[in-house]
Amino acid sequence: MSDEPAASPLSPLQQKTLALLRRTAEPVVFDTAFVASLRAEVDEAFEGFAERLGDETVFMSKHRISSVLGCEVQHLHDDTFAWSPAIAGGQVAHRAIQLLINWRGDPVPADVVDEAIARLASDDTSLGEWIAGLTDADLSDLRGFATDKLIKFQECFPPLDRRAAPTTESSVRWPIDGPIVLSGKVDLTIGRPTGAESRKVIIDLKTGWVSQKHREDLRFYALVETLRSQVPPRKLASYYLDAGDPVVEDVTERVLLSASRRMLDAVHAEIELRVEGREPVKRPGTSCRWCPLAGECTEGTAYLTGVSDDGF
Ligand code: SF4
Incomplete structure (x- = not known):
């Protein structure tokens, strides 16, 4: 045996x-x-x-x-990127999945997420800096989000040989x-x-x-x-x-x-x-929903109004 x-x-x-x-x-x-x-x-x-x-x-x-x-x-549009709990949570979850796949044994998901957060926080990156500045409550939310995704990954995927x-x-x-x-x-x-x-x-x-x-x-x-x-x-x-x-x-x-x-x-x-300086073309669509220019854009406003009038 x-x-x-x-x-x-x-x-x-x-x-x-x-x-x-x-x-x-x-x-x-x-x-x-x-x-x-x-x-x-x-x-x-x-x-x-x-x-x-x-x-x-x-x-x-x-x-x-x-x-x-x-x-x-x-x-x-020159849109400055900023970390948000949702974007950072996704990054932590991905880092945790990366650790999990190469981890030996049967680790506790919350421990893997803690390790992922610790590693990301010590990286010399904007995400590391963002995590290092979180309060205990914000860290707890981040941990909860990433642990949920990690457990779902384990539920969805068989152990990878x-x-x-x-x-x-x-x-x-x-x-x-x-x-x-x-x-x-x-x-x-x-x-x-x-x-x-x-x-x-x-x-x-x-x-x-x-x-x-x-x-x-x-x-x-x-x-x-x-x-x-x-x-x-x-x-x-x-x-x-x-x-x-x-x-x-x-x-x-x-x-x-x-x-x-x-x-x-x-x-x-x-x-x-x-490079060649062609005038940009407006193409209203789903991205108007999170466009920083939506408030001053006639086409975007018309699109969003039409969408809400239709109930979608
Ligand atoms: S609101 Fe929509 S159409 Fe206007 S600039 Fe933004 S994405 Fe383009």
Whole structure:
């Protein structure tokens, strides 16, 4: 008999996650000619962009892409970032999940969160400074929020086998140099390519409601992963922890092409706006709800009034 403690049986939620994310018997292998042509298309477009950029540089993250393709006036507005309990709570939860995945044994979630907060507070970052200035009551709220997310993560995900190469907060970046950089930090990846076989699953952990933007964000990560490693991931998942539900998408050639065109459109718009001086276009939409310009913006006010008149 083994001295190892017996593994707990998986809950229905964990079984559902496993079923949605696990590999099928049929290996996923992309056509290498397709991957080479995707990369050649991006290389060629970047060369053209570099000529327009002069000495300027463009840094593209998932947030910048959706921002520049949304309302351009809001995108260009100089909005100073400030930490809030909700944003900081998400960061603490992600750090705690990162610790949990690599922790040996069966740790108490609140202890893992305490460790995450201690580590973040000692970092020489704006978040570290923000946490260090919290009162005991604010810290208690932060701890409560992050512990809730960590427990939900444990409820939703089966224990991740180290052989499946799980990584958290993994930075991706491409290319290595040049005036345009695509960059991101992936919440969770499971698996890694074996030869040309796609095995990696890219997962974003979400706490709010479902949004098309989340799917586009993951497609961007799939594109960067493909450009850097030349082996696309096989699956993408936005995991909504509060609802216990993943929205899963298989990576296909169509998905990668659409991510590439969206990214190139975003770089083109960024250069037009920031380098070539094109006038920004207002695009009223959901982002008017939290836009700092909403009070003085006729289009935004009309949009918000229309939305509330309709009862949505
Ligand atoms: S209120 Fe809406 S339309 Fe106006 S600037 Fe902000 S996001 Fe754009």
